Amino acid sequence: MAETTTLRPALRNGLVLFGTGIIVAMALLAVFATLVAPYDPTEMKVTDALQRPSLAHPFGTDRFGRDVLSRTIHGSRIALAVATSSIGIALVVGTILGLLGGYVGGATDLVIGRAMDVLFSFPTLILAIGIAAMLGPGLDNAALAIAVVYAPLFSRVVRGPVIAERGKEYALAALGLGAGGFRVVFFHILPNVLAPLIVQASVSLAYAILTEAALSYLGLGTQPPAPSWGTMLNEGRTYLETAPWMSVFPGLAIMLAVLGFNLLGDGLRSALDPQLRGR
């Protein structure tokens, strides 16, 4: 009930609603891509190559005559799939490590903390490039690379509040009533550190979309002919002046998707962080 009350100001905020609207629209497009897209995203028709935007092809066609609109719609599927799977893994692994380090403390905390510090010492994209390069280009490996890069963020977000919560009366009372450490951590402490986790997840989804697009743009993520937005932008590079629509629309799609998650993250942060509420 309290969560509903604190979320209300965020939901009243027009920008948050706009962000949520973008995400919902994108999710719907991703789910119903095959129904909504006017053409098969990988179907080549060389006679239609590099056509300007028209009624038949509202976003134009690429060098193989593939419909850019259909590829952009299907691209939302890849973007969302990679972002949610990678951040899902990062969230689960990072949260478990943060809970473990924060609750157990001592040597466990030290080892986890130092390992996370090492991962933090790499510039994000450089680490993602390194991992993706070593595992080999591809969608799954890109998702794994993104998960490794973002897991430390969740670990750090969880660890601090867990240390603060573990000494509180409700946690000690649960222990006193005979609950095991596992139960106390997952059923009593975790619900109390969910707020910063939710905010972090929303913002990280935005970064994951950007990172996947960057990896694909560099040739280390999704491989052609799959219609990833980053791959489409890479293919559009050579035709920037002669067929700019190949680059303009996938880029706009990335921007909108990232903006959606950023707006949602900002709104949630304002709503869930008492210090920022009302600002």
Added chain:
Amino acid sequence: MRRYVLLRTVSIVPALLGVSVAVFLLVRLIPGTVVDQMVGTEGSYSEESMRALRAFFGLDAPLHVQYARWLGGVLRGDLGTSWRTGLPVTQMILGRLEVTAELALAAMLVALAVGVPLGVLSARRENTTLDHLVRLASLFSLSVPVFWQASMLILAVSLWLDWAPAVDFVSLARDPLRNLAIMALPGLALGTAVAAVFMRMTRSSVLEVMRQDYVRTARAKGVAEPGVLWRHALKNSLIPLITVAGVQVGYLLGGAVITEEVFTLPGVGRLLLWAVFQRDYPLVQGTILFISALFMVSNLLVDLVYACVDPRIRYG
């Protein structure tokens, strides 16, 4: 202060060691070994060649010995030898460092020149249309991928000014004007995303400082509003920006890889990509280690500057 500088500087050593282990293990992530990968993609090799290759990559010894040998080389400034060119990795990186450093510096200058004034303006006009517009623009800027922004910039200037990115890079020392002409657009592309971060940070920091008691006292003493802002509030509001700038160095180094690729600039980032696609693992390893060390040292410098500016840090 001296104690803080010493402790903070020493603290970088274990972190650097950790990074070196991670980079060392990164190459061991490759399914099979480096040699299997290369042999698998580049035709047939005799057993003797395989042995020679394993020796070249240092794979002919136990893991901890391999690491010790590699680390020993790194400590002597030897990051190994490029598999493709036969040149020392350190030499290849240093040869391209100027371009990346200049790009990162140009981007940082753009970010400061755009982000800080807009942040101050936005805070001073809190909750006005101008504030909303600036905040919205910063959110858009944060959402734009740097490679798309770079492409759109190239498209815009090529359409309106009939300009194309230079194919040959000219160093600042050789021809300063031509160098600046080449670096302006990449610096702008990379800098605007960071400008958005600076703008948001400056805005929230100025707003916070303007609510402090000493600002209220200054106002009560009759200091005019510009004086309150420039003499009292702004200096303190900009302190957190130092930390943000340090974190953003990491973004700039990552973003430099993409920006160099889009604008075909011969920097360290592009060298990393070349190494990745050439499967030049010693070069990949060396470049990632070098960039990460650079990031850590810049964070160290930022912390030291912060301690100089804010005495609470060194006595905390």
